[in-house]
Amino acid sequence: MITVLVPYLNTEKYIEETLQSLLSQTHKDFEILCIDNCSTDKSREIVEDYAKSNSNIRSIEFSHKGKSLALNHAIGLCDSEWLAICDADDTWLPTKLEKQVKYITENDVDVIGTQMIYIDESSNPKETKVTLPTAHEEMVNDIVARKTNPICNSSALYRKSIHTTLVGYYNPLIFAVEDYDIWSRCAIAGARFANIDERLVCHRLHEKSSFNASNKQDYHKVLVDGWSQTLLQIYQKVGK
DSSP states (O other): OEEEEEEESSOTTTHHHHHHHHHTOSOOOEEEEEEEOSOOSSHHHHHHHHHHHOTTEEEEEOOSOOHHHHHHHHHTTOOOSEEEEOOTTOEEOTTHHHHHHHHHHHSOOSEEEEEEEEEOTTSOBOSOOOOOOOSHHHHHHHHHTSOOOOSOGGGOEEETHIIIIISOSOOTTOOSOHHHHHHHHHHHHTOOEEEEEEEEEEEEOOTTSGGGOHHHHHHHHHHHHHHHHHHHHHHHHHOO
């Protein structure tokens, strides 16, 4: 079983489209756990309406602000072997989970992502395109050496054991780059990565997205890079 985690904060404009894309997956064996992170708009009302008519949607409230804290709380509530993240302003193409499940049944991998499409506030594809590496070695090199993130967060499907037995949980001190932080720890600890070379996720760029909170995001990325470099040096000296 897979649990798809959907943390949200005031995303009434997009969350219905997000949920529709999840419910339209061709692979059906999964649950959706939506975590309200102190919304003040109609986001939770929309989610709870969907939960009433879809038995695989759970709606919970987390009364402390912070995406990492909300995710950690939700992870503690699910029993699935595999977790997926979908930000509440992003969407999935219908075969996203199906193709990832096929990949993990045929390959030894801990984290599997996909290529992505950038979309605007109206869900129109943007001309900007990024092609992410697909091979484990390239992805680890991106993280450890190039200090770049080779995984679109909303595309990630990964083993829950990453949290429970490998690197721990999301760091609540990190803003916007909490995914980059945990992939950095995973790369250093020896997790296996891959990306499916197909654009199966739509990543939305808009004024309020963390992608555009560049100054704060860049500052926190510098922190993550510093911590990761120190951790890597320790691992190299004393072993994993």
